[in-house]
Amino acid sequence: MxxxxxxxxxxxxxxxxxxxTPEEQTEVRDxxxxxxxxKAALRDILAEDALLGLSVEQQALPAGAQQRFMAHIANTPQETTLGRSAKAEPAVVSAGRKPGSGLGWLGWVTAFAAIAVAVYFGYESQQLKQQLGKDQSDIAQLSAQADRAQELTDALTSPAAKQVTLTETKQPAQPVGHATYLPSKGALIFVASNLHPVKPEKTYELWLIPANGKAPIPAGLFRPDATGSASVVLPQLPEGVEAKAFGVTIEDAQGSNTPTLPIVMAGS
Ligand SMILES: [Zn+2]
Known part of the structure; x- marks a missing residue:
């Protein structure tokens, strides 16, 4: 060397x-x-030690190194254990403290463990970074979908949104409504146009007529704007109710719990 x-x-x-020995340590370091x-060879040894340190089995040293290591331990003055234990001081602690003998067994194990932990957490941190990156992209995707849904809702409900009903040419525009309903979520979007105006003390009311024959369920109040358009977006509805039809009645301004005939618009 x-x-x-x-x-x-x-x-x-x-x-x-x-x-x-301290002299050898210095020589190697220099x-x-x-x-x-x-330096590269040492890096490889440290990496290998650290990886082996992750497994439960104890790493076997190269034969020569093991012999020299054991010899080194054996040559360490025996006061380490005998002398100190006579003074009733824990042998392990004094071995760890003894100057000039490297780290001793305890330090050796600790050093390996420290490297293993450092490598392990480096790996964990990498995994976490990857996971975080994935979560962020998921969130961005969800957020984009939410933005899209918001745009859709805005487009359907905004007073600025233009409502155009296409009819056969030369036919006068008739009141018309479109209901989109998802029974499993109780989600309903209703858009109507060409509505006749209602008196100030009156309102249109939308009804969900259940397929099971039960009473019509109130599905929202609406009044047409100046162009005769109106919408009902996601009214409070129970989930899981199949619809046979939808209907519209004219009710007093505060709405009603049962439809007042006649039904002015209906569809199934
Ligand atoms: Zn060299």
């Missing part, structure tokens, strides 16, 4: 565990500063 030669894998492995090849 002199300056002229590259550092062996085994010494790099020991260096990564800080298991060399060499690494000027040698890209050995």
């Amino acid at each position: 002199n300056g002229a030669k590259h550092i062996s894998q085994e010494d790099l492995a020991l260096y990564s565990m800080q298991a060399l 060499h690494l500063q000027g040698c890209a090849a050995c």
